[in-house]
Each structure stands twice: as C-alpha cells, then as structure tokens.
Amino acid sequence: MRVFFVVAGVSLFTAATASPSFHNLLKSPVDLVRRQQACAGNTAADRQTWCENSINTDYHNVVPDTGVIREYWLDLKEATVSPDGLSRPAITFNGTIPGPTLFADWGDTMIVHVKNSLDRKGTSVHWHGLRMNYTNQEDGVASITQCATTPGDTYTYKFRLTQYGTTWYHSHFSLQAWDGAFGGIVINGPASANYEEDKGVFILADWFHQPPTSLFSQAQTRGPPRAPTGLVNGTNVFPGEQNGTARGSRFQTSFRTGGSYLLRLINVAMDTHWKFSIDNHTLTVVAMDLVPIKAYQTNVLSIGIAQRYDVIVTADKANIASDFWLRAVPQQSCSAISNGNDIRGIIHYGESTGTPNTKSYHFVDECVDEEARSLSPVVAKDVGSTPFLRTVQEVTLGRNARNLFRWYVNGSTMEVQWGDPTLNRVVSNDMSWNRPQNVIQLDETNQWAYVIIQSRLALPHPIHLHGHDFHVLAQGSGTVRDNTTLNLRNPPRRDTAMLPAGGHLVMAWETDNPGAWLMHCHIGWHTVQGLALQFVERFSEIKPLVNTTLIQDSCGRWNAFAAANNITVDDSGI
Template structure:
C-alpha cells in the first residue's frame, strides 16, 4: 500500500545521504586493481560460456547447464594466459607458498557480465517467483586461475528491489569495497543501475557467489566459483561444481515475513525441497501451486578406472546437508578455500556456505551406474518433511542412460549429527600456527525478545543495516562512532583476535567471517575446556558449524583493514540480526583503504530511494 509518510521520510533521508556521498567521492582514489584483459570473456576450453546461446546441455525445464551429462568437464587450469614454468602460478604451490601473504599475480583479468532478473521458475516442477542471473539458476560459473583478477559487471533488472553480490571467501585485500555487503561496504545497486566489481583470485579452490541483500539468495541468486590452483593430490577429471541446497516454494520475502512477525506469530520458514545443481522432482499432489511432475534430476558422467574431483557447495538458505555416493569412498582434499591433508570418508557434512572438494575413484566397469545422495536432517534444519532428500545419477561411459541406478546407500550416511567432521581430521596442507591472540572475546549467541519481536542477539546486541550509509565509507571519513544497531566492535591495532562463541539455542549456526580465513581452534557441545585441536596447524576455513548447545573457538590475524561481518550464514538468522561487525585497523582504513567506486552506488541508491519506499523489515543482510 502507498505510504506517503514513509515515502516523504525516505526522500528526506535520501537528500541527506546524497550530500554525504559527495564527501565519499572526495576520499576515493583511482583503482589499481584492473589488469590486461587478454581477450578472455569467460568461455575458455572446458568452461561454461556466459552467452546463453552457447551454453550446452540445458535439459528441458532446466535453468543451468550444471548437473547434466553433457556438462563439459573443467580443465586443470585456464591456458589462455602466460604460463611461467608451464602453469599460470609458476612455481608456487600448496607446500611452498603462504597464500595469505604471497599469492601470484598473472596480470590477467577474467571479465563477466551479469543481468539479474525476476521471473517464474520451476526447478523442481513447482512454479514460484525466483531470481535469475543471466536467465540461469544456479547462475553462470565464474572460472579463473590463482592470481588472476576477476571483473564482474552486474545489471540490476529487478524492478522493485536493490541488490548486491558477495564473492564468498575472497579476502578482498585492497578491494574491501567490493565485498558486496550493502550497508557495510557499499550501497545496494538500485533497480535499473549497474555496478562493476573487481577483485583478485588470491585464494584457490571452490567457492560461490550470492546475493547479500536481505535473503534474496534463497530465491535463486547463487552460482559457483572455481579458482584453478596447484594440485595437492593428482586426479584425472574435474567434474566441476555440485551445488546441493534447500529450496522454498515461495519468494524469499515470505520467509522474511515469517521470521519478522511479532510475538507470538513468529515461525521458522520450512524448506520444501532439496536440489542438486538446481534440479529435483516433487510430488505434485503435495502442493496447490502449479506443478509439472518429473521435472528431472541431475546426472553426471564418470570414466571407469579414473579419479574424479567433485566440488561440493552448500548454497542453502538454512539446511545442513549430508552427502554420500553409493559404494564409493570420498577422499577429502579441501575445505572451503583451504587444501588439507587428505582423509577418507563416506559422508560429507556441509553447513550453509561451506565447500568440500573430494576425489572419487571410479570402478573399472564401464557400464556401472550409481546414486549420489543428499539429505537434510530434520533435527538440524527446519523442513516440512516432504522434500528433504535428493539424488542424482552417476553414469560410467557405457552405462544405459535410460535406466536408473540400482545401487544401495552407504550405511549411516543420513545421520542426524549437526556438526562438521572432527577437527583432528582436517589438517591444512600448508601449516600455519595460530599463536596466542592479542585479544579474546566471548560472544554468547541466543534468541530473545526486543519487546515485540524475536531476534538473534550476541552479547545482548542485535544488528540492522542502513543501506544508505555504509559502515566502511563512514570509517573512511574518520567517523568511528556507530549506533548500537550497527553492532560494530572496534579492535583497533590488535594483531590477532580470538572469539569464543557460545550457542545458547536449540539450532546449529554455520558461522562465517568476511575478509579472512579463520583458524578453527575448537568446536563441541557444552563449554570449551581450553583445549586447542592441532595447535601447531589448526583447521582454517571461512565457515564452521557451531553445534547445538555448544561452541566454536575461532581466531584470525588482523591483517586486512576494513569492517567485516561475522555472522550466521542461515539466511533467516541473518535477517533476524545475527551479525557482529569487526572494525579492523581503523587508522589503516583512513591511510590505505581505497573506495573509488562505492560512492557511485550510493548516489544512485539515494536517487532511487528518494522516489521509492524500501520495505526493509529485517536486518537487510
């Protein structure tokens, strides 16, 4: 409904913000980030083209080439750039290079052009409103070599919403303003506007990009990223990204409405299905929405006698995923962007935002076929119980594609443990000791009432963003006094920081830190007893699951000036304020951090909000 009072208030705020962004423009500097393009446009050998007309293997009813038997295998690295010592990264490898301090520089920029649209999609046969990137769900895969620059121009064609894309897991050293968190590092990209992000592929492995504007990504704004880098374990074939996540038969705003209803009407959104690379079937008798049966499931090709790298990604709004392949052991070689000493398992557990790379050795029979399976345990993540299971077929080269596999599931694969593997198993390939922190902070996380609504609090503080006034830009102007709802914590010049995070709730929380990989020192149920697992070389990653009624202990080096969100990656929990912002090295923000383009989005956003009401009922992230 039209609201004159809200519109007038928005116009007044926009006018004030417009004056402020003129100041932001003054403190900007020319960017040194872009490098020579080398003529590459995202469609090198083995990669997926950004041009929809060139995308192979999109099945009828499908929205992405991922998960189709015709999907091209990925190369070990992209070859259309200089290859010193035969590889883009030269002699650097996982044994001799600290990638946080000394990544390679290839002087190549990989360019992408994305258009965001809203439309009706039916990835499992049920028609719902969704958000697409270049008409795809999941969106186009970004590929680059370790040390490349990545440049992405995003056109917001959503008619009534702002947007922003976050490049999950990248450090953004020197490019903090391109982290893609509206209200923190930038203003949203307004409807009808465009924005170009440029950042370095400083880490390598598997990741993803997603919307970070409210809970938009729950309606389809997700896609994989593959950064090719040195191998720690040889393999023959790169199957590519396998995104396994929950799906909702409603637009994301309905989920936000549910968690933001006043007490006692608040409720957790329940996922309706589980998808592999955006595909699964659904029983149409279970819904009143338009539904087409047998929408189709994902399928993959193996070659008998060969080893295959699979890049598992969990892009869920809420779900913890259990993943297994019938009759096969998976050799784990990386968690998030961190290569690890390999170990074997038959089930992978991924919280929201986590990635695990595995190698699977195919049998020698060319006619074999078997199932890949994924399951959302109901005690870990809220589902309606009707669609928490998904499977995809894996066919060897001579298998009959018209016949479903008849393989049997691994014993105990669908367990209900809401936690990652024991930290004693996950030892980084390149050893780094966490050392003793300069500062330790205990953060108690739980849900409580603010008088009318249930919100997530950390140490009695919750969070709400201001899209028109990004925190990083305020810090760049020297303004370090933030209101309580910004939930910013200034750690000054501390060189390292340790958080002991206690979960005083009945739900697990995949905790994610922007701008860093965290040392995961400990995780468990109850209270931490002070024991650090693998103290000389603890697990590092950018997301870790905090167990129900338990804790995680994380630490990182304060070597990246900026304001970085530390938050639960469950979309609905972020909407309810589960964000703790770390202000890191504020003097270095003034002296060294460049914000050359951030003011552009703020000018355009101020102009748009001067004429439109932004119906922000949640935290905004």
C-alpha cells in the same frame, strides 16, 4: 596481458597464448564451460604442481602473477523458474538457477559487472570466502562495504584471486540469495591428490515453492517454515505428476569406468545441513572452503551451510552396478525438508542411462563439522598464544519491540542501513558506532584476535567470517572454560565453521587485512534476523584503500531512489 570476456556464462577468449579446451562439465543450466588449458606441470599424474608453484606454496603470501583479467557480466533479474517441475517466481543471475559458474586461475584478476534489473529492490553481490586482501570495498555487502545498488544501475567489482579452489557468489541483500541469486566460482590451482577430470561445481540447495520473502512473516512470528524439497545443480524431481508426466528431472553425469574425478561441493542452502555421499563409493577429501588439506577418505561427508569441499571419486565399482545414486541428505536434527529422502542425482558409468537401485550408507543424523583431526591444512600455520583480544559473544533468541523474533549477540541484534554503510562512516572518520551496528574495532596490526561464540540453545549455527580464513581452535558442547583445550598447532582453517548446538566455537585470526568485515550466521533466516557482528579492522588504514567517489555516488543514487519510493529496511540490513 590476456583478457577473457564472459557474457551470460559463455566465455569469449581473446589474445590467449594457448588454445582453450572446450568441454561440458555439467548439464544445463550450468553449461557450456570454456576454459584455458591447465597450468604447466599440472597433469593427471601430478596435480600438486602449478607452473612454478605447488600445493606447498604459501598462498597467503605468494600469488602467481598471471597478468590475466577475467571479465564477466551478470544480470540480476526476476524470472519464472521450475527447477523441480513446479513453477514459481525467483531472483536469478542471467535467468538461471544456479547462475553462471565463474572460472579463473589462481592469481588472475576478476572483473564482474553486476546489473540490477530488479523492480524496486536494491542488491549487492558477495564473493563468498574470497579474502579481498586490502580491497574491502569489493566484498559486496550492502550496509557494510557499499550502499545497495539501485535498480537499473550496474556496479562493477574488481579483485585479485589470491586463493584457489571452490567457492560461490550470492546476493547479500535481504533474502535474495535464497530466492535463487547464487552461482559457483572455480579458481583453478593445485590439489593435494591426483585426479583425471574436473567435473565442476555440485551446488546443493534447499528450495521453497514460494519466494522466501513471502515466508518471512511466518519466520518472524512463528518460526521458520519447512522447505518442501532440495536441488542438485538447480534441478530435481518432486512427487506427483504434471500433465501426465513426472515433475522435474534429476541431475545426471557420467564417469568412465576406472576414471578419477574432482567434484566441487557447495552448500548454498537457506536452512539445511547436508550429508553427501555416492552409493558404494569412497570420497577422498582434498579441500575445505578455500583451503587445501591433506587428503583423507570418508564414505559420507558432512557439509554445513555455506561450506565447500573438494572431493575426488574413482569410478571403480563397475562390478557392483552401472548406475549409482548421488545423495544429499538433510540432517533432521537441525534441518527439515518435506521431500528430504529424495534429494538425489545419478552417476552413470559409461553410456548407461539406467535408474539406480543402490543403497545408501548408514550414518548418524547430526549437524556438525567433519572431525578436526581430518581437516589438516597442507600449508601449515600455527596460532599465536597471546592474543591482544579475547572476546566472548553469547548468542540468544528473543523478540524485538514489534514482538518479532530476532537473534541477539551479547544482547544486541544487528540493524544496519542500506544507505549508510560502515565504509562510508570510515571515510568520514566517524567512529560513533550505534549499538545495533554490532561493531568491534580491531586496531592492532598483525596481532591475534580470539573470538568465542557460544550458545545455550539446542540449535547449531554455521558461522561465516568475511575477509579472513580463521583458525578453529575449539568446538564443543557447553561454554568455554579456563581449562578448555585450544588447538594452536595448524588447526583447521576456513571461512565457515559450525557453532555446535548448546556449545562453543573458538576462532582466531591475524589482523592483517584492513576493512569492515562482517561475521554472521549463514542460516538465511538468522542472517536477516540479526545474528551478526562486524569487525572494523585497522580503522586508520582503511580510508586510503576506498574509492570515495564511488561510494558517495552510489550511496547518493540509492538514497534518492529509496526516498522517492518510500523504501526502508525491515530486517537486519545485510
């Protein structure tokens, strides 16, 4: 067995069978990346091969047996940061925004020790999009799969990486994720098109100059505030000067003329739908979320909140310029950023260090997914036409008994407790769900569930499901009707998809993963205002999978801490 230790984003390799390749993929703060050599056969001329597997291997049923453990230590702590030149307190992993990128290979086991160094705040950490197959307790959702981790405690997560591609980790406790508690995850594997160099994660975030917790009162009473700016990999400029110099700095990276590069795009925003582009360049899209797709080309890519896309860019425009703008443009039809026209980075060719004067592509301002016909998974999977469950969930907005804005699903806003997680109820054989827990039980084994989410409000929602890649059977305006066409033949398959404004989203998945799985809108304000459901899947099979000692001990510590410090839940609890 090979074991890889990583502390604060710097990897320490021991007992490796091959010498690691050392190179910087990104500028600070996502820096000093050390990783093993690519799997045998995976070369710039053949990215479809991965050791004895390939891009056509059904990763849902086949996982490489690497015998490798990747071990990381993350310290969640408060820090003063100035990603755009303006200082503010934030919540960070290991003191940086983003936190360290976690690297592994398809089939590795990852162990992550998360220390809660916050003052008087609980936490949990979610590994976004990872199926956590038969390991529901590792999903990292306070109030659902664990109690909140008590300040001073370290909670250890251990899980097998059965998928590959690009994703991210973030706090799943109140508004911490959008206060800076996020970082990228890269799981190396095959790709559906060739490239020469992996440039790593490109994390796109909106950014407030105050902690979101201080803005929550406004969100609850008058509506969400407007973010002043956004960041590309934790940095950007902001208008004005500080001490006589421009504030902040732009993200910059270099391409070799003629080279081809893999960019791993992640939208970690609180409330912003991006359109991403690089002036004059074509993007070849090869993956959505953690699902490899048949490569297609576009100039501008629509990225919903919490979604990821892997794209390949070829540096073939030296005849036009040596420096190009990389753009993340907030879509004003659902997002509002004061400095929205200046969320940019720079692509340099070779040794050039100039400021670009290139022009943006034209596009329609809209908050929608890429066209379904473009998002064709390489590993084809059809959907059964006779679901055991077909449920319609209507999204509405209203005010609760305290006259605060809350989001409702079929008339119920989620309210769960940091000290009484769903898994704790399961191990106690307690099925007396309260309505605000918004539980739907899925007791059938390996059967199809269809879930229809729809809204009459003129606002789109990025819907994220834990524990599964769901199939997108339909998306469109209006409500679902009997004659609505459902795409059952290899439809797009992902973990986050857009519910269109005033429209519907039809999702389907097989009940093949026992656990308590959250589904929620990934707009940060909406998450904490209750726009969520949870699916308790195959109840009778969950308890044997749970470490009851761990959940009872950690819940005991949290509840004692909460009682001693008079801490209560003031939002949805997730």
